[in-house]
Amino acid sequence: MKICAYASTTLSVNPETEPGLPLWQIAPTHDSTGQRLTDFMMLIPRLRSRPPIEIERVSLRIQSILSRHQDVVFADLNLKLNLLWISLRPRHGAISELAAAIRLNVPEAVLVAHYVEPR
Numbered sequence: 001m002k003i004c005a006y007a008s009t010t011l012s013v014n015p016e017t018e019p020g021l022p023l024w025q026i027a028p029t030h031d032s033t034g035q036r037l038t039d040f041m042m043l044i045p046r047l048r049s050r051p052p053i054e055i056e057r058v059s060l061r062i063q064s065i066l067s068r069h070q071d072v073v074f075a076d077l078n079l080k081l082n083l084l085w086i087s088l089r090p091r092h093g094a095i096s097e098l099a100a101a102i103r104l105n106v107p108e109a110v111l112v113a114h115y116v117e118p119r
Contacts, residue, residue, distance in 0.1 A: 027087055028074050037073055039087040040095050041112040042102060048079040055079065061105040069098055084109065 030036055047055060059077060062084065066072045071094045074087040084102070088094055099111045 023076060023085055026074075027076065027085065029087075031073055031089055035089060037087045038090045038095070039085060040099065042084040042086075042099060042109045043112055044082050044084060044106060044109045046108075047082045058106055062102060065098070065101045065105060069094075069101075072098070083112075 027039065028037060044058065047058060050058075062075070062077065066075050066086070069088070071088040071091050072086060073089060074085075076085045077083075078085070086098065088098070099109075102109050103111075
């Protein structure tokens with residue numbers, strides 16, 4: 001299942017994208033004005049092993065959330081890896097806001113991040 005947001009208000013399932021293509025081949029690095037994008041991942045444990053109706057329900061919740069955030073440019077839900085990748089225009093606090101909104105509607109979703117030691 002591919003969830004793609006090509007503009008701030010356009011969100012669609014992309015049937016043309018072949019399954020298994022690496023994200024570096026499909027995820028944009030810049031928006032339409034040339035501004036660099038930022039991205040993050042969320043793990044949704046065991047999503048692929050759920051019944052299809054439940055997978056669809058989670059996908060629709062995510063689509064609903066993403067469609068309300070004007071900073072989102074691209075999203076990919078990879079069922080093989082149980083991974084949601086989101087690319088968005090950089091804005092202070094945008095990743096935290098979006099991850100929190102997703103967690104409210106999909107509580108099992110976990111933000112994938114690395115630990116940065118304080119200096």
